[in-house]
Amino acid sequence: MNLDKMMDLPGAMAAFTFTDKGDLQTHVLREGTELTPQVLDLLAHSCVANLAIANMEARGWESVTGQGGFQPLKGFSVVGLEWSVVVNGNCGVVVRNRDADYEAAFNALQAA
Amino acid sequence: MNIVKQLMAIPGVIAAGEFAFRGDRFSYEGALTDEFARMASILCRANTLAINMQTEIVDSFAEGCGCRPVQGWIAHGNLITICVVGNYFAFIENRNELLNDVMTIMRAKVGDIRDDLLANLYSKIGGDTKEALY
Numbered sequence: 718m719n720l721d722k723m724m725d726l727p728g729a730m731a732a733f734t735f736t737d738k739g740d741l742q743t744h745v746l747r748e749g750t751e752l753t754p755q756v757l758d759l760l761a762h763s764c765v766a767n768l769a770i771a772n773m774e775a776r777g778w779e780s781v782t783g784q785g786g787f788q789p790l791k792g793f794s795v796v797g798l799e800w801s802v803v804v805n806g807n808c809g810v811v812v813r814n815r816d817a818d819y820e821a822a823f824n825a826l827q828a829a
Numbered sequence: 830m831n832i833v834k835q836l837m838a839i840p841g842v843i844a845a846g847e848f849a850f851r852g853d854r855f856s857y858e859g860a861l862t863d864e865f866a867r868m869a870s871i872l873c874r875a876n877t878l879a880i881n882m883q884t885e886i887v888d889s890f891a892e893g894c895g896c897r898p899v900q901g902w903i904a905h906g907n908l909i910t911i912c913v914v915g916n917y918f919a920f921i922e923n924r925n926e927l928l929n930d931v932m933t934i935m936r937a938k939v940g941d942i943r944d945d946l947l948a949n950l951y952s953k954i955g956g957d958t959k960e961a962l963y
Binding site for chain 2: 751752753755756759760763766767770771774775778781782784785786787788789790791792793794795796797798799800803805814817818819820823
């Protein structure tokens with residue numbers, strides 16, 4: 718996992734990897750950002766939870782409605798006031814909203 | 830033109846709608862049945878409330894870090910993506926630049942969600958904002 722490459726994404730403030738349980742493994746923080754490793758650890762835990770929930774919802778939605786196209790889930794993003802966290806698998810990136818390119822972020826995470 | 834109609838005018842948007850933070854009220858346009866739109870509204874509301882709870886916790890560790898109040902979320906599926914901003918949702922196809930365009934339009938049209946997110950959004954659909962929301 719090349720976190721430095723993630724930091725090249727537009728507006729990237731932080732990039733991080735986490736375990737299947739959500740514990741922060743590695744991270745890179747842009748100098749001057751308000752984010753801390755502790756915040757990234759909390760984000761990582763919430764990301765694992767949100768990915769699991771979204772996967773469950775995707776399966777349920779496809780099963781109940783017969784509408785395909787949701788599985789396999791390729792990522793989840795929470796859009797905050799100033800920044801968004803975009804995650805997939807065991808990697809995430811925090812991007813500033815005004816510069817965010819969600820498609821590029823999802824694609825980069827998919828390729829990682 | 831309202832936000833849902835504007836979203837539905839974009840090629841690749843499958844369905845769009847508005848959901849309530851309490852009760853079962855919802856409205857939508859596009860390729861959903863009434864029952865599926867009701868389910869989508871409940872799904873979007875549940876995720877929005879859960880994410881609001883999560884960011885309150887994050888904010889308690891780093892006050893003013895920029896995560897609150899939550900503006901929305903994205904579930905990126907294999908061929909279809911769900912975008913939520915405030916209490917609006919859109920089901921869109923995964924096409925080049927469509928996700929970024931839809932998010933830009935939704936953020937611009939809905940506007941920044943401020944504090945008292947749930948009370949403000951609930952009041953927009955005519956609810957009693959004095960009533961406890963949790």
